[in-house]
Amino acid sequence: MSQHHHDHDHDHGDGHGHPHAEIAQTGMPGYYEIMETAVRELLVERRLIGADEIRRQIEVLDSRTPALGAKVVAHAWVDADFRRRLLANGRTACEELGISFYDDTQLIVLENTDEVHNLIVCTLCSCYPRPVLGLPPDWYKLKAYRARAVVEPRAVLAEFGTIIPDDVEIRVSDSTAMVRYLVLPRRPDGTEGFSEEQLAALVTRDAMIGVVPVTLTAGHTAKGALQ
Amino acid sequence: MPSQTAAHGGPFAGIVPADGEEPVFAPGDAVRIRTLSPVGHYRVPLYLRGKTASVEAVIRPAAVDNEEEGYGRNAGARRHYYRVAVPMTAIWADYRGNPADSLRIEIFETWLERI
Numbered sequence: 608m609s610q611h612h613h614d615h616d617h618d619h620g621d622g623h624g625h626p627h628a629e630i631a632q633t634g635m636p637g638y639y640e641i642m643e644t645a646v647r648e649l650l651v652e653r654r655l656i657g658a659d660e661i662r663r664q665i666e667v668l669d670s671r672t673p674a675l676g677a678k679v680v681a682h683a684w685v686d687a688d689f690r691r692r693l694l695a696n697g698r699t700a701c702e703e704l705g706i707s708f709y710d711d712t713q714l715i716v717l718e719n720t721d722e723v724h725n726l727i728v729c730t731l732c733s734c735y736p737r738p739v740l741g742l743p744p745d746w747y748k749l750k751a752y753r754a755r756a757v758v759e760p761r762a763v764l765a766e767f768g769t770i771i772p773d774d775v776e777i778r779v780s781d782s783t784a785m786v787r788y789l790v791l792p793r794r795p796d797g798t799e800g801f802s803e804e805q806l807a808a809l810v811t812r813d814a815m816i817g818v819v820p821v822t823l824t825a826g827h828t829a830k831g832a833l834q
Numbered sequence: 835m836p837s838q839t840a841a842h843g844g845p846f847a848g849i850v851p852a853d854g855e856e857p858v859f860a861p862g863d864a865v866r867i868r869t870l871s872p873v874g875h876y877r878v879p880l881y882l883r884g885k886t887a888s889v890e891a892v893i894r895p896a897a898v899d900n901e902e903e904g905y906g907r908n909a910g911a912r913r914h915y916y917r918v919a920v921p922m923t924a925i926w927a928d929y930r931g932n933p934a935d936s937l938r939i940e941i942f943e944t945w946l947e948r949i
Contacts, residue, residue, distance in 0.1 A: 713893060715917070730879050757881070760922075761931045776934040778919075784877045784900045785915060786893055786940045 667709055671741040675706055676789060677810035679739060680821075681803045683716075684794045694718055697789060701739055708738045711785060717778070718791045719817070724771050725790050726764065726817040728756035729782045736787035740812060747816065757781060767818040790817040797823060854896065857914040858943055863889040865918065865946040875904030878945050882937070885925060886949065887918035890938065899942050913943040 636644070650656045679701055683690040693700035697714030708714070714736055717725035729735065730753045735743040746752050755763050760779050764771055771777060780788045792814040798806060813819045859865060869884040877900045896912035922935040929935070 711897065715893075730881075731877065757937055758926060759930070760935070773932055776932055776936070777922075778935070779922075779937050781879065781882075781937060781939040783879060784940050784942065785897050786917070 668737065668742065671738055673740050673810075673812035673815065674807070675741075676736070676739045676812070676815045677807040678803075679704060679706070679789070680791060680810045680815065681807035683791055684806055685803050690791075693791070706739055710738075712736075712738075713786045714739070714789060715780075715786055716789050716791050717780065717817075719793050719820075721775070721793070723776050723778060724764075724817065725788075726756060726760050726777060726779045727782060727788045727790060728753055728779060730754065730757055731783045734782040734784075734787060736789045738787075739789060740815060744812065764818060767813070769819050790815050792817075792821040795821050795823055854911050854913045854943075857892045857896075857916070859889045859892070859914075859916055859946060859948070861889050861891055864949050865889060865916075866949045867918070867920075867941060868945050868947055870945065872901060875901050877901055878941060879939075881925060882920065882939060885920050887920045887941075887946075889916050890919050891917040893917055893940055899944065901942070915940045915942055916946060918946070 647661070651658060651661075679693065682704065683693050689700065689703075692703070693716050697716040698708055698712075700716075701714060702708065717727075719725055729747075733743050733748040735747065737743075752763065757779055760777050761771055764777075782788050792810065794806070795809065798809070801809075809821050809823065811819065811821070814821045865887050867878065867882050867885050867887055870878075893915040896914045898908055898910055898912055902908070902910055917938060917940050920937045920939075921933070922929045922931065922937060923933055925937060
């Protein structure tokens with residue numbers, strides 16, 4: 608195998624023309640990495656699962672991104688009947704749109720209003736509505752977010768640039784067992800003429816976790832402070 | 835007065851549901867999250883044990899206990915989870931914010947007691 612020389616003048620098509628360190632694993636794997644590999648190899652060796660099943664589940668997870676959740680939110684904004692069904696049973700309403708739930712989790716959709724702001728956290732680990740949003744962001748799994756979201760939610764939100772007025776009630780949902788949560792953000796003013804597709808483009812992952820509102824400039828400025 | 839079993843949903847009276855089929859608590863009920871110390875896998879965070887809560891909703895359908903499921907026992911009896919609300923000021927003495935701010939969490943039936 609010849610060494611891959613990085614001296615040809617390409618930029619990966621994404622402006623990625625800068626020099627960088629070799630992309631490679633360095634150092635010894637950690638304790639949990641070794642344990643995961645050992646368990647996986649044992650399961651495959653004993654024919655309890657196969658490599659194809661592992662790959663298939665990775666493909667399932669890779670097919671779920673915040674774009675799905677954004678479509679759900681936009682559909683709820685334009686279709687009052689769907690919005691009612693979504694708030695009554697998040698899982699079956701998402702399934703209506705073809706979003707399958709590959710596990711036994713239920714989905715509760717929490718509507719933000721001018722009186723109530725919902726915020727989602729999993730203090731125990733990283734429970735997250737993966738069927739509709741994909742993998743959680745790294746900050747969602749950090750102990751700082753997990754602990755502080757339930758102790759001082761207003762301070763945490765302020766660090767995301769979200770100032771919640773004192774007269775608005777905050778509800779923090781700690782997602783720890785079999786229910787997952789999705790925030791239905793408020794539809795921003797000035798979007799009356801928007802198509803469902805245009806609306807979906809405004810809805811960010813962080814807005815569906817409840818750390819930022821949806822705004823007309825969302826997607827450009829909604830990067831979390833803890834990112 | 836309709837019979838209690840009419841609440842089961844069907845048109846026929848006299849159907850007796852099995853233990854665990856019907857939720858023990860209803861929305862609005864005052865409950866206490868029990869103080870238990872299970873060894874190993876648990877799903878009720880320490881900061882909420884012993885706290886008083888009110889039931890916001892019964893989560894349907896009934897499901898297996900995550901704590902049992904954690905040990906691979908995922909075919910056992912099903913009971914309900916409840917979405918309960920606890921005021922932030924009841925959890926943190928020095929909580930700063932709207933007194934109406936609250937924590938919501940789903941709790942398996944065996945972790946709740948009526949008060």
